Ligand SMILES: Nc1ncnc2c1ncn2[C@@H]1O[C@H](COP(=O)(O)OP(=O)(O)OP(=O)(O)O)[C@@H](O)[C@H]1O
């Protein structure tokens with residue numbers, strides 16, 4: 357391969373690899389053959405790929421994932437900052453939030469939100485206003501709260517790692533200039549913590565795209581529930597599950613490409629080129645695909 | 650103002666069971682440039698950081714312009730200050746760090762403007778004009794758009810000095826401002842500090858630059874193991890040290 361290699365030797369023969377590859381390929385052939393001969397109508401899978409119900413379910417999946425992730429980021433920042441607070445009550449509350457919502461399944465949390473009316477039939481301020489919980493807790497709201505509040509607990513740990521990554525000298529310099537603790541956090545520490553926070557947040561979002569399918573249990577019209585609605589009447593169960601799988605693959609693939617560029621940019625650390633761009637400039641540059649460097 | 654700019658009486662500080670400051674007494678007069686020297690670990694940085702309450706002292710009193718640092722005295726009792734009050738007390742005191750600690754996500758100009766705009770609520774245009782003047786004063790007018798990562802150590806430290814001056818402090822603290830610099834960059838930072846001293850700024854400078862201390866300093870304090878061992882005019886301390894510990898230290902650094 358290298359034109360000027362002048363060592364002539366017989367390379368090691370990896371017979372084991374050949375055998376392994378043969379076995380794997382054989383198994384794959386069996387699998388593909390099995391599915392192609394099985395009782396599946398692939399035409400239906402394709403046909404529903406662009407069906408209105410499915411496409412609108414896909415948009416709802418995207419919407420709830422974005423909103424829940426945004427809520428998660430917001431809550432995560434608040435919880436992480438509270439964790440670093442010197443006030444033991446504040447930091448204990450944040451600790452409890454993280455412990456509780458990471459320690460229980462998100463599906464259970466979704467169901468609890470959805471059935472909140474069993475605990476509180478009405479919600480409101482006593483004597484001022486009150487609403488019927490059942491009509492307030494729509495599938496959308498239950499999905500948003502369930503997914504977003506759960507995500508916040510995970511984001512809190514990510515944000516905390518980000519805050520921890522900022523040199524303490526930055527805080528001292530800000531304090532020495534007379535910036536209040538809040539301003540120091542908002543203007544100095546958090547912007548620098550972004551470098552560490554953003555790449556794992558991208559991963560969290562890609563996971564959220566898939567986790568949001570659990571919202572079908574609270575009747576939110578996302579991708580999976582749209583498919584369930586169709587196959588419970590036409591009984592093409594596997595066909596429609598394949599349809600939504602294709603959509604999930606499309607969504608996760610698209611965002612994974614963005615994630616790749618995001619990570620490549622941020623893993624480069626505080627290189628001079630990175631620092632010379634503002635944060636938004638950086639994010640914009642990350643999303644511009646096919647950039648050669 | 651009649652009293653001293655800084656008045657330390659019996660300042661003590663512990664880290665756990667380690668006593669880092671064992672009763673520091675010293676005065677810094679208005680306009681004085683005091684150089685603080687001593688071996689590593691003697692507590693110079695700790696004392697400096699007590700002056701603007703980056704560290705809380707555990708004993709004794711420390712006053713800046715007559716006001717207790719970090720505490721309030723009411724009816725003979727001491728009350729600890731709130732974070733906000735401490736922040737406002739720090740406005741009179743500028744600090745320059747060994748490792749610059751510029752904000753890497755802001756340009757040189759933004760670094761200098763940050764505190765005036767965020768803390769004093771100055772108008773952006775006015776703050777910008779003053780920041781440009783300050784950068785010009787430290788010889789970096791052409792670097793105002795540069796991020797810290799694109800500047801040399803000496804340039805970064807000069808921006809850091811401009812940033813501290815932007816709050817128009819009455820007192821400047823320097824913690825080994827040239828120790829992290831390549832030797833050829835030390836001079837440009839010391840030049841800025843010399844100008845500042847000439848303009849009448851009160852300065853407390855922890856440094857190993859004995860030439861600077863001798864030339865610019867009004868007084869010199871030698872610290873060891875958390876106490877002031879010897880103090881006087883830089884010339885006296887440097888050329889005629891009285892204590893064995895001072896002699897031993899100076900024989901190593903000179
Ligand atoms: N945050 C801290 N926690 C525990 N010990 C500390 C802390 N900061 C400083 N010390 C200790 O306090 C002592 C004095 O430290 P200080 O930094 O004030 O010394 P210094 O005179 O500035 O030394 P140098 O010339 O090395 O900067 C040292 O023994 C140091 O290990």
Ligand SMILES: [Mg+2]
Pocket residue numbers: 693694695824825
């Ligand atoms: Mg020190």
